[in-house]
Amino acid sequence: MSDVARAAGVSLATVSKVINGRYGVAQATVERVQQVIQELGYEVSLGAQSLRSHRTNVLGILVAEFEPFSTELLKGASREVAGTGYQLLAYSGGDGDVAAIGWERRSLARLSGSLIDGAVIVTPTVVETKQGFHVVAVDPHTGPSGLPTVDSDNFAGAVLATNYLLSLGHRRIGHISGRPDLESARLREAGFRKAMADADVPVDESLVRVGGFRIESAAGTAAELLTLADRPTAVFAGNDLSAISTIDVARNMGITVPDDLSVIGFDNVPESALVNPPLTTIMQPLQRMGAEALRLLIDLIGGVDRDTHIRLPTELVVRASCRPYAPAWRRLPLSTRPASTGD
Amino acid sequence: MSDVARAAGVSLATVSKVINGRYGVAQATVERVQQVIQELGYEVSLGAQSLRSHRTNVLGILVAEFEPFSTELLKGASREVAGTGYQLLAYSGGDGDVAAIGWERRSLARLSGSLIDGAVIVTPTVVETKQGFHVVAVDPHTGPSGLPTVDSDNFAGAVLATNYLLSLGHRRIGHISGRPDLESARLREAGFRKAMADADVPVDESLVRVGGFRIESAAGTAAELLTLADRPTAVFAGNDLSAISTIDVARNMGITVPDDLSVIGFDNVPESALVNPPLTTIMQPLQRMGAEALRLLIDLIGGVDRDTHIRLPTELVVRASCRPYAPAWRRLPLSTRPASTGD
DNA sequence: TTGAAAGCGCTAACAT
DNA sequence: ATGTTAGCGCTTTCAA
Numbered sequence: 001m002s003d004v005a006r007a008a009g010v011s012l013a014t015v016s017k018v019i020n021g022r023y024g025v026a027q028a029t030v031e032r033v034q035q036v037i038q039e040l041g042y043e044v045s046l047g048a049q050s051l052r053s054h055r056t057n058v059l060g061i062l063v064a065e066f067e068p069f070s071t072e073l074l075k076g077a078s079r080e081v082a083g084t085g086y087q088l089l090a091y092s093g094g095d096g097d098v099a100a101i102g103w104e105r106r107s108l109a110r111l112s113g114s115l116i117d118g119a120v121i122v123t124p125t126v127v128e129t130k131q132g133f134h135v136v137a138v139d140p141h142t143g144p145s146g147l148p149t150v151d152s153d154n155f156a157g158a159v160l161a162t163n164y165l166l167s168l169g170h171r172r173i174g175h176i177s178g179r180p181d182l183e184s185a186r187l188r189e190a191g192f193r194k195a196m197a198d199a200d201v202p203v204d205e206s207l208v209r210v211g212g213f214r215i216e217s218a219a220g221t222a223a224e225l226l227t228l229a230d231r232p233t234a235v236f237a238g239n240d241l242s243a244i245s246t247i248d249v250a251r252n253m254g255i256t257v258p259d260d261l262s263v264i265g266f267d268n269v270p271e272s273a274l275v276n277p278p279l280t281t282i283m284q285p286l287q288r289m290g291a292e293a294l295r296l297l298i299d300l301i302g303g304v305d306r307d308t309h310i311r312l313p314t315e316l317v318v319r320a321s322c323r324p325y326a327p328a329w330r331r332l333p334l335s336t337r338p339a340s341t342g343d
Numbered sequence: 344m345s346d347v348a349r350a351a352g353v354s355l356a357t358v359s360k361v362i363n364g365r366y367g368v369a370q371a372t373v374e375r376v377q378q379v380i381q382e383l384g385y386e387v388s389l390g391a392q393s394l395r396s397h398r399t400n401v402l403g404i405l406v407a408e409f410e411p412f413s414t415e416l417l418k419g420a421s422r423e424v425a426g427t428g429y430q431l432l433a434y435s436g437g438d439g440d441v442a443a444i445g446w447e448r449r450s451l452a453r454l455s456g457s458l459i460d461g462a463v464i465v466t467p468t469v470v471e472t473k474q475g476f477h478v479v480a481v482d483p484h485t486g487p488s489g490l491p492t493v494d495s496d497n498f499a500g501a502v503l504a505t506n507y508l509l510s511l512g513h514r515r516i517g518h519i520s521g522r523p524d525l526e527s528a529r530l531r532e533a534g535f536r537k538a539m540a541d542a543d544v545p546v547d548e549s550l551v552r553v554g555g556f557r558i559e560s561a562a563g564t565a566a567e568l569l570t571l572a573d574r575p576t577a578v579f580a581g582n583d584l585s586a587i588s589t590i591d592v593a594r595n596m597g598i599t600v601p602d603d604l605s606v607i608g609f610d611n612v613p614e615s616a617l618v619n620p621p622l623t624t625i626m627q628p629l630q631r632m633g634a635e636a637l638r639l640l641i642d643l644i645g646g647v648d649r650d651t652h653i654r655l656p657t658e659l660v661v662r663a664s665c666r667p668y669a670p671a672w673r674r675l676p677l678s679t680r681p682a683s684t685g686d
Numbered sequence: 687t688t689g690a691a692a693g694c695g696c697t698a699a700c701a702t
Numbered sequence: 703a704t705g706t707t708a709g710c711g712c713t714t715t716c717a718a
Contacts, residue, residue, distance in 0.1 A: 010704075012696080012697090016697055017697090017704090024704080029703080043453045044695085045394075045453065045456065045694095046390070046457070047391075047394045047458050048457065048710090049695080049697080051388075051390045051711065052697045053697055066417040066418050075409050075411070078408045078410070078435055079408075082408075082438070087438070088409070089435075090433040092424075092432075095426075114710085270613030270617065344711065353688075355711090355712080356689055356690075357687090362712095363713080365714090367687060368687070369688090372687080387711085387712075388712075390710090390711080394711080395694050396713055457695085
């Protein structure tokens with residue numbers, strides 16, 4: 001900045017005023033300084049600026065890691081931020097150690113009070129928000145606290161998924177749930193139970209197991225379920241990752257999806273369409289959630305008085321991983337079937 | 344930080360030394376200070392730290408916006424960064440104005456020299472790299488300059504795409520290219536022409552048009568191509584977005600893909616599997632490119648002597664948007680076809 | 687082993 | 703209308 005000041009023959013303060021569009025600078029000076037800034041290709045340092053002014057016009061999106069879920073949100077947020085004058089800074093604070101708790105607090109402490117004017121935090125477990133600094137949580141793990149929140153209707157989505165399986169004639173339906181301390185996981189399990197109850201189908205507790213929302217942990221759970229003597233004919237996985245994992249495990253066990261086993265997921269991350277067979281799942285409008293979260297954050301910063309809890313609807317996306325229930329003998333080649341009993 | 348110092352009964356300097364693991368602090372003091380840091384949940388401010396020390400252990404990924412291409416890279420980079428001790432900061436410097444040139448320079452100026460220790464820049468047009476600050480370019484628009492670069496083999500990929508269409512029996516093949524000032528666009532067109540020439544199929548210049556790599560601009564180009572009296576039977580689109588756009592335009596004109604028109608794309612972004620029909624395309628290993636770029640950057644910072652140009656192979660991904668060429672009458676219902684001539 | 691103090695690039699209050 | 707100057711939170715000599 002001092003280079004600019006020197007080249008333009010003015011003081012640092014004047015350059016700063018020009019950059020920030022403050023009053024009290026002669027038009028001619030403004031133009032000259034801007035000219036020099038252009039020529040030198042100068043840009044204010046985000047670090048220094050934030051340190052001093054606590055206003056940067058940069059909004060943060062804090063995630064544990066960049067995976068399909070968070071990057072979808074990012075796409076939505078990126079679209080929404082266009083034209084607002086804000087820039088987006090996405091920070092991945094997880095240190096590879098997946099279970100590492102507290103990344104959201106650490107990241108926030110590291111960036112807030114400087115650098116960013118507000119933050120969207122993706123799937124935080126806990127957040128103590130600092131006074132005067134705006135934060136909105138997307139799909140928080142502990143459910144709406146006092147914090148402004150954007151999430152989707154996990155309960156209704158789970159009912160949707162379960163009803164779909166039920167409508168296909170399945171009765172022995174398994175559920176691979178997320179960690180029980182996560183609100184979304186609890187709601188999905190609750191929706192599952194509600195739909196089963198409404199259909200008067202008792203839940204076999206041996207078919208409901210914790211899968212933890214991750215590929216590896218879900219694989220173990222899926223294996224348990226599928227080695228059961230009386231294994232389920234359909235599985236509602238707590239999220240797409242678990243579902244993909246389940247399909248994988250099934251394949252390795254010689255169980256064909258969807259012929260021998262129907263699988264439905266939750267989230268509709270792009271990857272769910274890429275597996276074989278393409279996954280039937282419940283869509284959360286992830287990009288829209290990202291966009292809504294960003295809009296909410298901007299409104300909060302702008303002091304707009306508005307609703308601070310946004311819940312978006314889920315939808316069934318039918319692809320190819322589920323099919324109507326058929327007893328085992330119906331799935332045999334025609335020639336080897338027992339004589340038809342008309343069932 | 345002064346809170347910590349006061350609570351621990353030491354000076355600011357000592358706290359700083361503890362945080363940065365400097366020598367010359369008594370073990371007992373170290374422990375006491377760390378204890379206090381824990382209790383207070385203190386984290387150093389990224390802004391202030393970088394301002395002073397020019398070392399933050401944060402690596403930047405600079406993109407114009409968060410769209411399918413850049414977010415795939417992000418996923419790969421995120422995986423690669425785990426366990427390295429670095430954190431990832433993705434910055435979207437485009438201001439919504441798509442054509443806005445120079446975002447890469449602006450973003451870099453804003454973040455470098457502070458905040459980040461090095462940067463991966465996605466599809467930059469120009470980059471004058473500052474001395475002592477490491478930058479690697481992914482898929483730069485102007486081709487390998489002196490800069491360390493990661494890209495995929497655009498030329499070979501285009502040959503792959505064109506040969507596939509050729510092998511399906513197509514001869515009237517159109518190409519919707521990207522902007523001619525982009526290296527990747529030029530290479531894809533060159534590959535197209537090479538494959539055509541090798542197959543002794545003359546290129547009809549009226550079927551080769553600029554589409555600009557974006558949904559909207561490609562739509563106009565696709566419309567031009569498809570309203571031609573003697574329209575192509577197959578189109579090699581310069582990227583998936585253009586291909587998706589082409590399918591869309593065709594549908595609106597009553598032209599069915601792949602029955603009446605084969606379309607092949609380039610990139611294999613996740614979205615390409617989600618369109619109807621699922622897009623046959625050329626895969627660039629995007630996540631791997633992101634991972635390689637990050638690894639290269641870390642090596643550069645670490646002073647590792649290594650190859651600084653990485654070119655990854657492309658691959659044909661067959662989905663459902665292409666099918667063997669058949670003359671128009673062969674696509675009529677059987678009953679209305681002219682008598683077979685044995686062709 | 688510890689602390690005092692200078693200064694990183696910038697902004698804002700205050701002087702001129 | 704412009705310039706001077708005091709910090710923002712931190713790291714790093716250098717002195718004690």
